Amino acid sequence: MITLDTFAKEFLEETLGDTQANNSSQEDTFTEKFCGYLVDAEECFDPQVCFFKKTGMKINAYEYREETDTLVLFISSFDAINHVRKINAKTIEDLFKRGKNFFVKSLGGLAETIEESHEAYALAHLIYEQRGNWSKLEVFVVTNGITNNQLPLNEDFDGINIIYRVWDIERLYQFAHQNIGPELLKINFVDEFGRTLQCLRTLDENEVYTSYVAIISGEMLAKIYEKWGQRLIERNVRSYLQATGKVNKGIRDTLLQEPHMFLAYNNGISTTAEKAVFSGNSETDETLALEELVGWQIVNGGQTTASLYYGLKHKQIDLSKAQVQMKLTILKDLSQADLVVSSISKYANSQTKINISDFNSNDKYHIALERLSRSIWAPNKDFRGKSTTMWFYERARVCFATKKCRVSRPFCA
Structure with a gap:
């Protein structure tokens, strides 16, 4: 297998070669190339290269996730000479500060000082226009050096959750050549919410799956979506649309006016998972306390989930009163996961169309x-x-x- 040193050297040579071929800057080429790997790792989905540098500020790319009011900023540290140079914690911390400063300054009107023709103007203007709506800022440092893996603690800035992430050449090598894959989607209800989720197990046993039914609070579901975003519903055949359609408007109106009736009015969600961990129950019990889910996917109910998330951001909505019916399917043979999950999603979304007149x-x-x-x-x-x-x-x-x-x-x- 290729070594880290060889991978880093080839990565550097390819970056420099692409720079000349595309007549672009070294940092832009490096950023675009690195972000391509991050897309494969499902750390981001559609990053846009956007270089801006000023005293105390720097960004190299960004991604705006409208559905979760999240902005991701990428700051690159590229060494065109040394392919495995070690980078100390102070340097990484300084890069984080530069990215955060760009965001903070943009909230205060940085766009007014940037030429409209500059690629960073639109981003700074977006940050300013959406002030008061942001819920999360992710600051990524990407580098072809090697870091010590020490990260600053996540912080809260005026109600905005700021998360700091680092991908160095070693982590990129691990992903590319050791099949580490994307970060595992894992929800631990005890650690994250302080309680288990009560489930009722069906009595019908088969070799393909085990099925459970539960009631999950709207607030809990919204917070899980806030953390994981589109990754939670990536197997859902429908994408969430803004609350302009009648179905979404109905969900919104129920949350605003009668949140306690949400369980009665809403069809709930259908979900699958690779693994479920239950606590304090025997295998024969019908009622179980769900402690953790691994590889959880909402295959039907994406509109419901995303609407609850928007309700989480609406001061007039009390999600603690909204309850959601949840069907949970745990697959026994993971080699059949793609086929089974695809079929569940397909059939759950292919029912006869219902008109308002009905x-x-x-x-x-x-x-x-x-x-x-x-x-x-x-x-x-x-x-x-x-x-x-x-x-x-x-x-x-x-x-x-x-x-x-x-x-x-x-x-x-």
Whole structure:
């Protein structure tokens, strides 16, 4: 297997070669190349190279995650001569400060001092325009040197959670050549929320999966989504849209006006996981205390989850009163995970479309008309003889077709 020294040397040579070929700066080329690996590692999804440097400030790229009000800033430390140079903690700390300072200064109107034609103007303007909405800032330092793995503690800045991350050439090498893969999605309910999640296990045993049903608080689900973002719903076939559609607006209105009714009104979420850890229960118990989930995925209910997250940021919404029904499927054979999870997501999202008119079918006057149509004959057309024809009021779609099917073919599906 290739060694770290060889990998670092080749990475440097490729970066310098690409710089000449693309007629770009060394740092821009390095940043773009490094971020490509980070996308593969699922640390980011669509980073934009954007170089800006001023006294006490520096950024090399960014990613705006609108769905979680998160901004990710990347600060590069590139050495064009030494491919495995050691970088001390003070240097890394200084780079973190430069990235944070850019964000803080932008909140205060830094964009006014930047030429509109500069690529950093749009970012600084975005930060300013979204002031008051930001929930998280992730500051990444990426370097082709080797760090000591000491990071400053995460901090809170005016209600914004600031997280510091480092990827050096050694970590990049580990990911690229030792198949470390992306960070494991793990939720420990005890450590993160101070309690377990009560689950009811189904009695039907099979070789493919074990299924559970639980009630999870809207606040807990929103905070999990706040931490993991799109990674939590990456297997969901639908993406979340802004609350302009009628379905999302309905979720939002329920959270605003009747959060205690959320469980009754909402269909809940369907989820899968690679592993579940239960505490203090035997394998035969039907009710279990869920302590930890590994590889958790929401395969149906992405709109519900993301809407709850937005509710978390809305001061007028009390998510502690909102409860969500959760179906949890634990796969026994992980080699079949992609197929099974894909099928669950597919079938959960392929039900017959329901129109708004279908929901009105239970209104009292519709029910009354339906009953009348079953008991009152249609008048004779010349009003002289007795009635010979019945009439049918179709309260719900395809009700008439279903009735005909049952009359003509008793076992018609």
